[in-house]
Amino acid sequence: MMNKPKIGIIISTTRDTRNGSQIANWVHAIASKRTDMEFELLDLRDFPMPFFNELASNAYVPSKDPTAQQWQKKIGSLDGYIFVTAEYNNSIPAVLKNALDYAYVEWGRKPAAYVGYGSVGGARAIQHLKDICVELQMAPVRQAVHLQGADFYALMQGQKKVEEFEYLNPLAEQLLEQLAWWAKALKQARV
Secondary structure (H helix, E strand, O other): EEEEEEEEEEEOOOOOOOOOOHHHHHHHHHHOOOOOOOEEEEEEEEEEEEEOOOOOOOOOOOOHHHHHHHHHHHHHHHOEEEEEOOOOOOOOOOHHHHHHOOOOOOOOOEEEEEEEOOOOOHHHHHHHHHHHHHHHHEEEEEEEEEEEHHHHHHHHOOOOHHHHHOOHHHHHHHHHHHHHHHHHHHHHOOO
């Protein structure tokens, strides 16, 4: 039997006032109940890469920045990803785009799933992120989780915790089911 797929849950913002770590911890708590995959939280704060200024993508030229090299090694060690992302001006946070740009070969032929938050649940950011993931040769899963509207504002203002929004749990389970199928299939196909 093949090893369990290793999935990185990526906290895609670095702002001091972010909500991403609370949401990522909620995802991690639900995901960790599964026995068919292993999960690890990845915080972009732990990989403070400068704005991309390499000669070219690491698909063509090895990166020189040591933090970028650490990021690439970590991303390469995983079999799939769950991006926990805010929506900034109808798109993804700049720090996430930068992190995506610093790797190429490491992302390829692996599944990506999405948990978004913001006024419309991060829907526009997730759609943009899916397009980027396709370019990086990832396989986006269909199901996503969206924390939006009044619920998001209650979370942002500290009036509620994400665990209180129980309607999100079945959506997270569906996301994890789709991610598991793709992670196992693509892990086997990469052998």
